[in-house]
Amino acid sequence: MSPSGQSWATRSSPSSGSTPSQLSRRQSIAMLKLGNRPSAWSIGSLAIASWSSRMVDARRESTTSNFQILDNDLWAERIPHEEFQSMRTHAPVAWIEEPDGNSGFWAVTRLDDLVAVHRDHRTFSSQVGGTELEELERDPEAREARRTMLETDPPEHTRVRKLVSRSFTRRAIGQWESTARALVAESIEKALETRKVDFVEAVARRLPIEMISKLLGVPKRDAEELFHWADSVVYHADPDFSDVLYDKDDTDPYRLLPFRSPNSLKVFEYAKRLAAEKKARPEGDVVSVLAASDDLTPLELQTFFLLLVIAGNETTRHGLSHGALALAEFPDQLRRLQEDPKLLDLASEEVLRWACPQIHFRRTAVSNTDLAGVPISAGDKVVTWYISANYDEGAFTDPFTLDLGRDPNPHVTFGGGGPHFCLGAWLARLEVRVFLEEFAKKIGRVHLDGKPERIRSNFINGLKRLPLELEPSC
Template sequence: MRTKLDGIDLWNPDNYVSGVPYEMFARLRAEAPVYWHEEPGGPGFWVITKHADVRAISRDWATFSSELGGTEIADYPEAELAGLRLLLLYMDPDRHTRYRLLVNKAFTPRRVQALAQRIEQLSARIVDEVAELGGCDFVADLAAQLPLRVIAELIGIPEPDRPFVFDLANRIIGWMDPELSSQRSDATAASVEMLQYAAKLAEVKRSDPGDDITSALVHISLEDESGVHRLSELEIGLFFLLLAIAGNETTRNLLSQGMLAFFEHPGEWARLRANPTLMDGAIEEMLRWGTPTMHFRRTATRDTVVRDVLIREGEKVSVWYISANRDEEVFADPCRFDITRSPNDHLAFGGGGPHFCFGSHLAKIEISAFFGQLLRRLPDIRLDGEVDRLRSNFANAVKRMPVAFAPTRVAARIGPGSTR
């Protein structure tokens, strides 16, 4: 029997503009952890809100497929979905495994750790650019800059092209927000533009390769059931699109959500200022609290049962990381932001399984470098106006967040990362 609860509407993106509707998730965890949700113009979908269930479904790709129906709750036309299945997010093993190995080589903990010094330099440069101003938009001027510059260097985007790619990424991820897009077709058009850009960049890298992921992709060979072949233009473009969004948007949103959490809990900022060695725990708590990607969709490949509820083959199943990360059975006092929380078994990078975030090591290094700079150089940073959130039921994002701080003079920098 499918339970109907009044006042539960996770579909309408308007319900996320003033903040994540945590009270809806708390009620679902308590009364209907496996909940059938109606869908305007669609067949409906299951909502999974408990930590254990989100983790189990994330790992059981054979029963809960990413490839069959895609990863968004709304259905794509089959012709469009066929193209999206060339994207890692829309693949199941074994095909997913073969393609992921190509990207994993660029994101090994050892290689990412080697980038740590460069990330520190970029973080310092970004703070330099605002330190003398006494205020800025935290999202555009600080949080957006570090992941954009890091991923741009990794995938080989020339500096003059980065604002263009950044704008495309915003339009793709923000299609529910009328300020960024008027309809989902706008996001599709932006995706096409990004694929076209990636094709042009790949052509440049074929003749003039560099030490970047795009250069590696155009020269690599993939072995599959049809034999050994080079990646197609579309395959390279979709890798590029995935990295430009996943390596940029999610970290930007986490940095913004983390800072907002400290604004709302100034005592925790004071604790971290007094004891910077708490940074590792603070990063994990920011990830739990901010959970940049609120959910993904899977499709049941067979009839199955979750918590005594029958889910039929072909039905849509949405797993909500944002809810799992406040599950009372896993986190003591889950609505408290606590940078010393331990253990902290959050699912901000996914619930494990084949789609666990391959950029998790890179994201943590970026978060550490970024907040380390803020602690040392803008310790009095404070909120200076209204927070403007993205209208989305998918991305937990802030569009604008005005901040103020005591202006500080920036000394000239010499060497790598110089701003003078």
């Protein structure tokens, strides 16, 4: 099935040789200043001329000028699958000009190329320029102030990640299954009392918030306000969530804050208070572990906490919402799961592929290289589009059809490997699997009861409202 045959939710209209991991943050910043690149990058005038010529040709040939890939209003209406399909076919590594004065970037749209980028942190760095499109290498103060674990390379990334990695292993997460199941069952049963619900609010939002709160050690009384702040931080282009819109308002006063969001300060202050409480009275949760560590600065703890709150909540919420929407659009797949519960693990992976809550992440090339035959210069931004890779016809048969028995399923929802493979992957898998199991048991049929509303964001593939009518199973 082609993307044009899909539902509204997916249809598109017709002088050092050091590696980045060995460099300090200050050195990494200096590396990308024009005229101040390491001597290792000086490869001779003839070679430079040849490479420059290749670059000009590559950018001229691959520039995609008619697709406003960053337009938040476009993403609020639809996922541009047809445009991505065209890019995968004709320019899988395409140069995209940016309208806001930034330098432009390479858009990576095929699965194999995304995996190659993510598994090569020595060439494609998260630390040098960060993981957002904003060019923080031009503003070293902001880059340092806003750095989270995402914006680091090994060994620094490994240092921070290992502080909490034990809490997110498959075995550790498995101990939370009964808790997750009780939360899902209660939410679905309550939703069935009225039958017509906003599924995001009734079911999808509650589970990940309560689960990550328990793991972090956030008291239940604080959760609603905390995650309201988190929503406003990450959905910083949607007026339903944020009072300051990064693509419409003057956000320079907040340039030192993550996502240029003033509510980041509220999350930071909360993290500071909670960490002080946990240090005085540790309880074995993640924040207690972070508070007890001598390896984190206060700012590192606060940014790490913000990252865990957002990543542990937003992505799973949208995985569940898109999963429920997909089951409404493909009722045969719901029946298939009901008739064959052994499909549950495969079904969970397919829903994760289909939902793909993360739209893109950025890397920065730190040396001249080639990707899929396209020459990329040191200092270029390279943006990997998960939402395209998960629908790559070269990796998936009939990718625009939900297939709960899809096997193999090499989706990249969790990043495609490498040091930044999603820390919370096992938590997300648990939540999606338990959700599907309880949904298939308790829901006979599900129907759309209005038009879903997408979040205005080119970064998170999310639904903010999903009106559904639920019929109980017999």
